[in-house]
Amino acid sequence: MAKTGLLICSNPFRVLRIVPQLQCDLLSTLYVHFFPTSISDKKNIEPRFMMIDAYKNLNYTNVDVRVLLYGLKDTLDSRIATKRPIDVIFYDDHIQTEQLNFVVSLLSNKSSNYKTVFIHPTEDTGSIDIKQNSQCNKIYENVVLGGTFDRLHKGHKILLSTAVLKCSKNLTVGVTDISMLKSKKLWELIEPCETRIKNVEEFLKDIYPTLEYNVLPIYDIYGPTVHDSTFQMIILSDETLHGGELINNKRTKNGLKPLHILPVALLKEDKISNNLYCKEEEEKISSSNYRMRLLGTLLKPIQINKNIPEFPYIVGLTGGIASGKSSISNYLKELGAFIINADILAHELYGINCPAYQLIVDSFGSNILTLDNQIDRQKLGAIVFSDQDKLNQLNQIMWPLILQKVKSIIESKKEFKIIFVEAAVLLTANWQSNFHEIWVSIIPLDEAVKRLKVRNNLNEKESFDRIKSQPSNMEYIENANVLFCTLWSFNCTHIQIKRAWNSLLTRVSKPQ
Known part of the structure; x- marks a missing residue:
């Protein structure tokens, strides 16, 4: 496997018939490099449709697909400099031998033992459908998005391409x-801004290194668009068209030409x-869906813990108050897991x-007792x-006894x-070293408050006080091998748990 x-490929519409044959390779x-030999004037190609038709047919789940733009934007003799060395070259039946050899000669980064593989599409989808629009096909010196x-993901790649x-x-x-x-779904799992900037920049330079790229952080919806007079065009998704109108309104007020x-x-x-997949996922391809699919997976590798025996394999399950730990435990129990509830043990110790x-009565006085001295x-x-x-005082009494x-x-x-x-106290009590791995459940702050008010009959302030006394969601995530929401x-929730449980069984069954 390469x-x-x-x-x-000669045609974006043929990709759908070719790619499934490469899934195992x-x-x-x-x-993907298009060598559109039937097109005499590439400027006639509508970029949006070209990219949408190309990427929507590329349905890999674990492979990073990148459509190169050399053959679509430049002359066909441009040098092809991919960031990653090519191990295998696939070609369809519309590519002649001399054309294949020509493209191979343009590759500046291929493995010394690369091979070429002929792929015959399962069905001939015909020639490229050229969509013409003189206004849309105009090229601009300075573009922004x-x-x-x-x-x-594919949606991002279409916009950028x-x-x-x-x-x-x-x-x-x-x-x-x-x-x-x-305000975004599972925002705590969004990659750091510097990581996202690096990934965008690397992708752009990989698919087409000739342009000058300026990838920068923005702190409002406008960024540099409302004060940079050099910008001529903005690329937007259909759902953000209103943002483009707001930008142009501000540009007009600032004396700049609309984009x-x-x-x-x-x-x-x-x-x-x-x-x-959960039914609550969005219908469109989105980063929110990708983040939801991280739930129940291994977010960070398991570190061998020499402080505890290899078996039994101990998993700590924690999370903020009202985050759903008990519902997760109950379902794990249905799947066959043995559960120790430290919170119940704590109640018994009272x-x-x-x-x-x-120890508690001596520390907090007899006023905390009921009429029957409980x-x-x-x-x-x-x-x-x-x-x-006072909370720290109680914790110093309870934590060692619970553990x-x-x-x-x-x-x-x-x-x-x-x-x-x-x-619940796993992190605050610093018990991490007692477990082989740690599973965490989180919910947004506003949802935790809502649940506490109903479940514990607390008012808003009381709910916030209890939540704020615990680690934040970010602290929980930093310690999580597996995360739930x-x-x-x-x-x-069950989909997340089954995903995690099956993965755990695989890990534990493997020889160390």
Whole structure:
């Protein structure tokens, strides 16, 4: 199996018939180079339709597909300098032997042992459909576009490639800073701005290195568009057309010429199976969908923990209050997991004859007791969740006792290969070293408040106080090997858990 391949194709509409035959042949990257021998004037090609038709037919899931723009934008004898070395070259039946050899000669970065492979499309889809529009096909020296560009997908690649085809000199790309993105779904999983800038820049220079690229962070919807007089055209998706109108209004007020606007249609998501994806995903191809599909997967590799025995394999399950930990535990139990609930153990330790009882009464006074001398946890909670020092005092009593109880149960359950420990205090108590891996559940702050008000009969301030006393979602994610979000339907949560459970069984069954 090759790591990187190049497909030489005569027609974007033929790609659909060729690509399925390559699915098992590549590990990492597929470049596509169009050698449109039947087209005498490439300027007649409408860039939007060219890119949409090319990318929408490329349905790889784990391969980075990149359509090169040399044959579409320049003369066909331009040197082809891909960032990644080509291991295998595929070509269709419209490419003659001399044309194949000619393209191969233009490749400046190919493996020493590269090979060529002939691919016959399953059906001849005919010649390219040239769409002409004199206004749309005009080329501009200075083009601009903007976006989040989180985990570059086909939609991003269409926008960027269309911009390259429309530009003759300078292309500016604004990448939204994280400060603008906190209303987005699972924003905590959005890649850092510097990573997204680097990925956009690398993609552009890979598909067409000739232009001058300026990829920069933006902190509002306008970026440099409202004060740079050199910009002539802006590329937008259909859903952001209103933003283009706002930009032009501001440019007019600032004495600048309005930008020509070129909208690009959104691509619909091609979902293979309802069993794999949540119904709550967007219909369009989007970074939000990609982030949702990270839930239940291994976000960071497992580090070998020499502090604990290899078996039983101990997984810590944690997350903020009302984040759905118990619902996750319950479903894991249905799947066959053995669960230790540290929170329940903590409640038991409050009993009159238990180790924590007298220590808590001595620390917080008899006013926290009920008429039958039981600890009133609601009274105790009102004290500690409004005073950080008091909370720390209680934690110093409870945490060592809870962990000691958890370890004693694990010791008595060695017949189980995998044991889950549900513990809300896992991170704050610094228990990470007691687990082979850590699973985390998160929900947005506003949803946590809403759940607490209903579940615990708390007011808004009380809910915020309890949430703020715990780690933030970002802190939880930083410690997570596997992440869940219970914001959506039970079915969506179950999909995440089954994904994680099956992956865990595979990991544990592999020899270390």
